Structure formats: C-alpha cells, structure tokens
Amino acid sequence: MSDTTHHTLVSPGTTARPLSTSFGKSGLGDRLRFLHARLRRDETGLQAWSDTLADLKQAAAGQRIAVVGNARSLGEKALGADIDAHDIVLRMNSAPQPAPHSHGTRTDWLATSIPLKSDRLAQLSPDRLLWMTRKRKRLPYDYARRNGFFLNPPAPMDCLSQKLGGPPSTGMMVLELMHSLPFETISVYGFDFFKSLSNSGRRTAEQVPHDFGAEQSYSTQLFASDPRFHLF
Numbered sequence: 001m002s003d004t005t006h007h008t009l010v011s012p013g014t015t016a017r018p019l020s021t022s023f024g025k026s027g028l029g030d031r032l033r034f035l036h037a038r039l040r041r042d043e044t045g046l047q048a049w050s051d052t053l054a055d056l057k058q059a060a061a062g063q064r065i066a067v068v069g070n071a072r073s074l075g076e077k078a079l080g081a082d083i084d085a086h087d088i089v090l091r092m093n094s095a096p097q098p099a100p101h102s103h104g105t106r107t108d109w110l111a112t113s114i115p116l117k118s119d120r121l122a123q124l125s126p127d128r129l130l131w132m133t134r135k136r137k138r139l140p141y142d143y144a145r146r147n148g149f150f151l152n153p154p155a156p157m158d159c160l161s162q163k164l165g166g167p168p169s170t171g172m173m174v175l176e177l178m179h180s181l182p183f184e185t186i187s188v189y190g191f192d193f194f195k196s197l198s199n200s201g202r203r204t205a206e207q208v209p210h211d212f213g214a215e216q217s218y219s220t221q222l223f224a225s226d227p228r229f230h231l232f
Contacts, residue, residue: 034141043154046136049144050151051128053180059128060181063087067178068103069171069190070096070198079189079232080104086187090178092170095124103190111177113170115140132173152177164218169210175219179226188231191219 037045066086068074075098083089083104090109094116097103110126113133128148131139134157143149152173160168160176168176171191178186193216223229 030145031141034144038136038139041136043136046139046144047151047153050149053153056128056150056177057181060088060183062182062184064185064187065090065109065178065183066104066187066189067174067191068092068095069188071190071192071194071196072198073192073196074190075099075102077102077232082187082232083189090174091124091126092174094120111170111174114138115143118142130174130177132170132177156180164211164214166211166214169212169215172210172215172219175222175229179222179229183228185230186226186228188223188229191231193219 033045034049064086065088066083068083068089068091070092078101080099080101080103084106088108089104089106090111091107092110093112093114095107095110097105107124107126109128109130110124111130111132113135115138128150129143129146130150130152131143132152134154156176157168157173160173164172175188193212223231
C-alpha cells in the first residue's frame with residue numbers, strides 16, 4: 001500500500017482493511033464510491049482498494065506455498081499433513097475440504113472468482129483474499145475492504161487468455177500468479193484438469209467455459225520451466 005495516512009473501517013463480523021484518505025470519510029461514502037467504481041468498471045478506482053503485486057511479493061518471499069485445487073481425485077490421497085506443513089496454504093473458490101487427511105485444514109490465502117456465503121468465508125478465515133476473475137460486478141464490497149485483499153489485474157489475465165485460446169480457470173490464473181511471485185517452492189495438489197471433476201460442483205468439462213486440454217499443456221510447460229513447481 002502507499003505511505004498515505006489510512007483510516008480503518010470496522011463493522012461487527014468483518015475484518016477491516018485500511019483505506020487511504022483519498023477515499024474520504026469511512027462509512028457509507030466509501031461503499032458508494034466502491035459501488036460507483038464497480039458499476040462504471042473503473043479499474044483504477046477498484047485497484048485503489050487492492051494490495052499491490054509488490055505487497056504479494058513481499059509476503060511470498062522465501063515461503064513454501066501449497067496450492068490446493070478442487071479435483072475430486074485429491075480425496076483418494078493422504079496428503080493433508082503435507083499440505084498443512086507449508087508456510088502458506090492457498091485454496092480456491094468455495095475451497096471444499098472433504099477430509100483433513102486428504103485436504104488438510106488450513107486456509108491462509110483464498111483465491112476466488114465467486115462470492116462465497118458469509119458463513120463459509122468466516123469458516124475459512126483467510127489472511128489474504130484474492131479476487132481472480134475479470135467479473136468485477138460480482139466483487140462484494142466486504143471483500144474489497146478486507147485486510148489482505150488483492151484484485152487480479154486485467155493485463156495478465158488477457159495475456160493468459162490469448163495463450164490458452166479462451167478464458168482461463170481460477171486454478172490456471174492462480175498458477176500463473178504464483179509463477180510471478182518469489183516463493184521458495186510451489187507445491188500443487190488437487191489439479192487433474194477436470195479428469196475427476198471438481199468437488200466444488202457437478203458440472204462436466206463440457207459444461208464449463210475452459211479448455212482443460214490447453215490448460216494442461218500450458219501447465220506442463222510452466223512446471224518444466226520453473227523448478228519451484230511440484231505436482232502431487
């Protein structure tokens with residue numbers, strides 16, 4: 001964040017994030033400014049609520065991260081303790097956790113393209129919340145005002161879409177973002193590119209707007225080029 005003075009917005013049951021004085025007084029005015037920026041698709045206005053990529057890089061430096069996808073096949077493995085042994089555990093979207101022995105228990109970072117129910121978000125209680133999708137109109141105000149909120153910028157998403165020939169999944173955007181951060185190791189769990197379907201829904205690969213063949217090919221190249229990645 002910048003070196004400007006900050007106000008802190010606090011309401012019961014909400015983790016507040018500091019906002020620059022450029023937002024004016026805390027309260028209704030801030031909500032209206034946010035809603036106005038979201039309605040107008042004002043990317044500059046929305047990015048003002050976000051931590052920067054430099055903030056993420058500082059948090060990632062030298063850390064070991066477990067990136068946990070939602071493939072059902074992860075439930076067949078006993079990797080929960082390995083997942084929780086990392087410095088940071090990142091989960092995605094609604095972050096289903098069928099069992100601790102397969103999925104672990106911690107959620108330090110949550111990367112999502114969907115608004116979660118408030119009780120589920122409170123259950124997960126992530127230190128950082130990353131909004132990955134371009135769909136800004138879905139972004140809740142309470143997400144943007146949390147400490148540790150990060151708004152994935154459009155430029156890398158557009159670049160990734162061109163490489164894949166279509167819209168990337170949340171998981172693919174997460175892998176690309178992790179590649180750009182100075183983690184010591186990046187352990188990837190629960191990624192089988194929709195072969196076993198997803199714990200987060202009942203749709204088949206044909207019912208979602210992603211090319212998982214292209215994503216698997218791109219990920220294979222990414223893992224080969226970056227020795228920090230380990231796929232489990």
